[in-house]
Amino acid sequence: MAGSVSPGTDITGRDHTGMFTKILYPTDFSDIAMKAFDVVKQLKDAGAEEVIILHVIDSRFFDAMAWYATKDLKEIERDLNKEAKNQVKKLEDELKEAGFKATVRIEEGIPSSVILKIERDEGISAIVIGSHGTSNLQEILIGSVSEKVIRRAESMVLVVKR
Numbered sequence: 001m002a003g004s005v006s007p008g009t010d011i012t013g014r015d016h017t018g019m020f021t022k023i024l025y026p027t028d029f030s031d032i033a034m035k036a037f038d039v040v041k042q043l044k045d046a047g048a049e050e051v052i053i054l055h056v057i058d059s060r061f062f063d064a065m066a067w068y069a070t071k072d073l074k075e076i077e078r079d080l081n082k083e084a085k086n087q088v089k090k091l092e093d094e095l096k097e098a099g100f101k102a103t104v105r106i107e108e109g110i111p112s113s114v115i116l117k118i119e120r121d122e123g124i125s126a127i128v129i130g131s132h133g134t135s136n137l138q139e140i141l142i143g144s145v146s147e148k149v150i151r152r153a154e155s156m157v158l159v160v161k162r
Ligand code: ATP
Pocket: 026, 027, 028, 030, 032, 033, 036, 054, 055, 056, 057, 058, 111, 128, 129, 130, 131, 132, 133, 134, 135, 136, 137, 142, 143, 144, 145, 146, 147
């Protein structure tokens, strides 16, 4: 009907009901997370428009480090942040070049909790995540971050296998 706004569209008439419209892509920069990144890029053809690239610096790592760190913790934190910034910047540029709206987030906390919080806050359509990450143990079916995300996510989760 002319002038009406149907469910799933906003006032501009843009469709927000696409399965992959707004993607949350959490990465630990592992090979498998990079494989998931390739899948993200390919989702352009499936209607993906916007991608949030998220890296979480695990706060539990700092708690453990505090016991035996010789280096200043603040300095380690700064290094990790800087390194993460460099890495996500490359991914952001690549996505923009491919015509996506891309934003980056670097957060400190427990990875699964931060991923799920951003999922809720940002109205994500789908999470694209690796089945495994930096640990990538052979006998493990799925990594602990992925497992928690699959259990608790409200949106669809696309798990990219190793
Ligand atoms: P574990 O961490 O349980 O020892 P793992 O490292 O093999 O196992 P996960 O950590 O669950 O597996 O990683 C699975 C996926 O979760 C990664 O491919 C990545 O997409 C995402 N991920 C893992 N850690 C982070 C993180 N710190 N920040 C953002 N995304 C992450």
